[in-house]
Amino acid sequence: MKTKNIFFINKFKKQYRKVKKNSDWNSIFTGTVPFDNKKRSPWDYIIYCLFNSIKIPNYFYPHHLTLTNKFLKQLQKRFGPNTKFQIIELHFDGHSGDHLLIYAENDENIFLIAIGLHSDLF
Numbered sequence: 001m002k003t004k005n006i007f008f009i010n011k012f013k014k015q016y017r018k019v020k021k022n023s024d025w026n027s028i029f030t031g032t033v034p035f036d037n038k039k040r041s042p043w044d045y046i047i048y049c050l051f052n053s054i055k056i057p058n059y060f061y062p063h064h065l066t067l068t069n070k071f072l073k074q075l076q077k078r079f080g081p082n083t084k085f086q087i088i089e090l091h092f093d094g095h096s097g098d099h100l101l102i103y104a105e106n107d108e109n110i111f112l113i114a115i116g117l118h119s120d121l122f
Helices: 010-021 023-030 042-051 069-079
Strands: 005-008 086-091 099-105 109-117
Touching: 005 010, 005 042, 010 023, 010 109, 023 042, 042 099, 069 109
Parallel strands: 005 109
Antiparallel strands: 086 099, 099 109
């Protein structure tokens, strides 16, 4: 199983500290995924999938996003001009959920970009 490196963008770190303190996010960090035998939280399950290059289940509704050219250029400046990224958004609490994670990935790395409610991020 191929593992990937996980990097946290500074903006993500600030947002993570904020949502970790918010009681509305307790189910994301302390709840359990309904289909996981190991009873992991949605957060732990997603990090495990990302780290181990496992396909994220459709329950989390992962879908592609288009970010600004400015932001993509910042990522390429940091990680190399030939680095190609897929920008993906997922819902921790199912297809209609409002708890979102936005990340970018390439062959070797995962970059956690943003975490928050839909109204906070867009």
